[in-house]
Structures are given as C-alpha cells and as structure tokens.
Amino acid sequence: MGWTKPLKKLLYALPAPAFWLGVWQLCAFWVDRRVGGRGNELQMPYPISVWNALVAMVGTGDFWSTVLASLGRIAMGLGWGILLGAVLAVLTCSSSWCDRLLSPAVRVIRAAPVASFILLVLLWAGRGRTPAIISALMVLPVVWDNLSRGIQAVDPRLLEMAKCYRFSRWKTAVLVSLPALRPYILTALSTAAGLAWKSGVAAEVLCLPKPSLGQRIYYTKYYLEIPELFAWTAVTVALSMALERLLRACLARWGRGWGR
Amino acid sequence: MIFCKDLSVSYGDRVVLDHFSLKIPDTGVTALSGPSGCGKTTLLRVLAGLERPRNGTVEGISPRQTAILFQDDRLLPWRTVKQHLTDVLPRERWGEAPALLALTELEGEEHTFPAALSGGMGRRLALARCLALPARLYLLDEPFAGVDLPRVLRILERLRALPAPVLLVSHEPAVLSAADTVMELNGPPLRSVDL
Numbered sequence: 001m002g003w004t005k006p007l008k009k010l011l012y013a014l015p016a017p018a019f020w021l022g023v024w025q026l027c028a029f030w031v032d033r034r035v036g037g038r039g040n041e042l043q044m045p046y047p048i049s050v051w052n053a054l055v056a057m058v059g060t061g062d063f064w065s066t067v068l069a070s071l072g073r074i075a076m077g078l079g080w081g082i083l084l085g086a087v088l089a090v091l092t093c094s095s096s097w098c099d100r101l102l103s104p105a106v107r108v109i110r111a112a113p114v115a116s117f118i119l120l121v122l123l124w125a126g127r128g129r130t131p132a133i134i135s136a137l138m139v140l141p142v143v144w145d146n147l148s149r150g151i152q153a154v155d156p157r158l159l160e161m162a163k164c165y166r167f168s169r170w171k172t173a174v175l176v177s178l179p180a181l182r183p184y185i186l187t188a189l190s191t192a193a194g195l196a197w198k199s200g201v202a203a204e205v206l207c208l209p210k211p212s213l214g215q216r217i218y219y220t221k222y223y224l225e226i227p228e229l230f231a232w233t234a235v236t237v238a239l240s241m242a243l244e245r246l247l248r249a250c251l252a253r254w255g256r257g258w259g260r
Numbered sequence: 261m262i263f264c265k266d267l268s269v270s271y272g273d274r275v276v277l278d279h280f281s282l283k284i285p286d287t288g289v290t291a292l293s294g295p296s297g298c299g300k301t302t303l304l305r306v307l308a309g310l311e312r313p314r315n316g317t318v319e320g321i322s323p324r325q326t327a328i329l330f331q332d333d334r335l336l337p338w339r340t341v342k343q344h345l346t347d348v349l350p351r352e353r354w355g356e357a358p359a360l361l362a363l364t365e366l367e368g369e370e371h372t373f374p375a376a377l378s379g380g381m382g383r384r385l386a387l388a389r390c391l392a393l394p395a396r397l398y399l400l401d402e403p404f405a406g407v408d409l410p411r412v413l414r415i416l417e418r419l420r421a422l423p424a425p426v427l428l429v430s431h432e433p434a435v436l437s438a439a440d441t442v443m444e445l446n447g448p449p450l451r452s453v454d455l
C-alpha cells in the first residue's frame with residue numbers, strides 16, 4: 001500500500017520527540033507545583049504556552065522579515081566560512097610553508113572564545129556585519145580541519161593512476177580528489193551549519209542588528225517573556241536543522257549511485 | 261626494439277633489479293613470468309617512469325609513450341564504466357569507447373558504477389581504460405586476475421592485434437602459452453634475459 005511507508009517512517013520518527021515532549025511537560029508541571037503562579041512561566045513554561053507563543057509570532061509580518069534577515073546573514077557567513085576554510089585547507093595541504101604560516105592562526109581562531117571575537121568584530125565592522133563575520137570565523141576552522149584531513153587521506157594510488165593516465169591538475173582535482181573528499185565535506189557541512197547558527201545568533205544577541213532573531217531573543221529576556229524565548233529558540237533550531245538537511249540533500253544527490 | 265640496459269633498483273637494502281638488461285619485441289604480446297616478488301612489477305614501473313633506477317637506462321621509448329595497467333584496478337567508485345574511458349580518451353576519440361568495451365567484453369555496462377561490477381569485470385574495465393590511452397607500449401600487470409579462461413584467450417587474441425606491443429606479467433599457464441614471447445625471470449634480484 002502507498003501509505004504504509006510514510007506511516008512506518010512517522011511511527012519510527014515520532015517516539016523520541018514524543019518522549020522528550022513528555023519530559024518537558026513533566027518538568028513544567030513539577031515547577032508549576034513548586035513555584036506556582038507566574039513563576040512557572042518564568043522558569044519552565046508548558047509546551048502548550050510555547051506553542052501558543054509560536055503560533056502568535058508566526059502570524060505576524062515581523063516574524064518572517066526577522067527570520068529572513070537572520071537567515072541571510074548566517075547563510076552568508078556560512079558560505080564565506082566554507083569558501084575560506086576550503087581555500088585554506090588546499091593551501092596548507094599543498095605547501096608546508098603555507099601550513100607553518102596559516103595553521104597556527106586557524107588554531108587560534110578555533111580556540112578563542114566566541115564572545116571575545118564578537119566584541120572585537122563589533123568594534124571593527126559594526127553591528128550589521130558582525131553576525132555574518134562571526135559565523136564565518138566559527139565555520140572556517142571546522143571546514144579547514146575536516147578538508148585538510150580529507151585531502152591527506154586521498155588514496156595515493158588513485159593520484160598515481162591520475163598522473164600515469166595524464167590527467168591535468170584540474171582534472172585530478174575534479175575527478176579524483178573532490179569526490180574522495182565527499183564524506184569529509186559532509187561532516188564539515190553538518191557541523192558548520194549548526195555552528196553558524198549558534199555563533200551567528202549569539203552575535204546578534206550581543207550586537208542587536210535590526211531585524212534579527214538575536215534581537216528578539218534579547219528582548220524576550222529583557223521583558224521576561226520566557227515562552228517567546230523558547231519559541232524563538234525553537235525557530236532557530238528548526239532553521240539550523242533545515243539548512244543542514246538542505247546541504248546534506250545536495251551532497252546526497254552528488255553521491256547517488258556510487259555505492260551501487 | 262625497446263632496450264632496458266643495466267637497470268638497478270633497490271628498496272633500502274633489498275636489491276630488486278641488479279644490472280638487469282632486457283630486449284622487448286616491437287610487436288605482439290610478450291609475457292613475463294617468474295616467482296612472486298622477483299621484480300616483474302618493479303620492471304613495469306621503471307618502464308612507466310614510476311620508479312627511477314639507481315643505475316641504467318631504457319632506450320627506444322620514454323615513460324610518456326607507455327600506458328600501465330596496475331596490479332590493483334584503481335577504479336574511481338564515483339565514475340561509470342563509460343566515464344572511466346572518456347576520462348582517459350582525448351575528446352576527439354570518445355567514439356572509440358564502444359570498441360574498447362567490446363574488446364574487453366563489457367558491452368551493456370556503460371552506465372554501471374564499479375561497485376556493481378564483479379572482480380573480473382572491474383579488471384577488464386581497468387584494462388579497457390589502460391588501452392584507451394594512446395601508447396607505444398602497453399604494460400599490463402596481471403591483466404586477467406579473476407577473468408575466466410575462455411574470455412582471457414579471446415581478449416589476448418585482440419591484444420595481439422593492437423598496433424603497439426604489449427608487455428604483460430602473468431602466472432597463468434594458458435596466458436603464457438598464448439603469448440608470442442615468454443620470458444622466465446628469476447630473482448630477486450632479477451638477472452638479465454637474452455631473447
């Protein structure tokens with residue numbers, strides 16, 4: 001039957017979220033019993049309160065402009081981070097001199113606290129550009145690290161074959177190295193998409209560009225609108241997951257048929 | 261004639277070719293036979309320019325005029341059978357891909373990925389890809405591993421008709437008896453062979 005497969009998929013996917021929703025409901029109930037009154041809404045709102053807040057938000061025009069503005073900033077940061085990370089990986093893997101020069105800088109970026117970067121970039125680039133730059137800076141080391149490991153792991157026998165069969169450098173890169181990097185690119189993109197959202201929204205909370213998810217989250221804290229805080233967080237998580245799925249789907253199309 | 265003169269190759273302390281000389285006929289299929297590890301693959305790699313001999317020269321051919329089939333298939337899992345050939349063939353010769361597939365009896369598998377090929381089919385694809393490369397000498401290292409005997413003999417007959425000579429390594433008695441010339445090698449280290 002046509003409907004059994006989607007039903008099976010739904011039954012497979014449903015239990016875990018249902019379990020965690022139940023845990024949340026129980027926690028909210030427990031807090032409600034201990035604190036009572038509006039204290040419950042301030043510390044642990046019920047899932048239904050968050051749902052209501054979300055439905056109210058989605059109905060407004062502001063919601064979509066906010067989401068699109070943040071999505072644009074973070075996607076731009078993600079794109080630049082991937083591009084720069086890939087270029088750096090190629091440079092550090094192709095020249096030991098570049099590796100000695102650039103690797104320490106990338107490692108510093110990876111280790112430094114994101115808050116320090118946000119404040120510095122805010123001073124240098126202004127509030128509008130900071131979230132995108134921060135997303136790019138957080139994504140860059142992840143992409144660099146994964147792609148560097150991938151480039152070093154390309155089968156030397158395949159590279160020897162490419163050399164013997166007179167592949168040009170470009171042809172070797174496109175036909176041998178790039179497809180061999182696919183699993184590393186997949187890992188890099190999955191991690192990078194989540195990091196871009198986390199760091200980008202954190203930067204928005206500190207810089208308050210208009211309109212932005214970070215600004216909305218900041219004001220929910222300011223006005224103690226905790227259900228809205230949960231709702232905006234859920235929106236951020238959903239956007240992050242959607243972006244990751246989109247990137248994975250693109251790569252899945254690229255690798256279709258290889259294993260069969 | 262192609263001459264290998266006084267070749268010496270060693271890996272660390274292990275001498276594989278020791279002042280080894282060899283004449284390779286200009287036509288037909290020449291088979292090299294000998295115990296495992298005696299230096300046959302090293303000799304092919306020297307001819308293909310993948311190993312630099314410590315001593316000696318190869319005359320009558322340059323590495324760029326050879327095409328080597330490696331002992332392992334080295335297929336690209338993300339390229340189809342046909343793409344493996346068009347990756348190597350110059351664009352103006354893409355039309356020769358069906359003939360190469362016919363030579364190695366892989367017709368109908370144009371759009372198959374290597375993971376879906378059997379071991380013998382993978383070997384034949386690697387052979388077809390090697391033959392796609394324009395060369396004055398084909399160096400084939402165990403080209404028929406995993407290929408059934410009747411097919412081996414048919415393909416060998418077609419290799420004999422190639423415009424360039426073939427130097428192949430094999431342990432298979434049927435291949436050795438079907439080759440135009442057979443060289444029995446001893447080693448390591450390899451000693452010179454006179455035809």
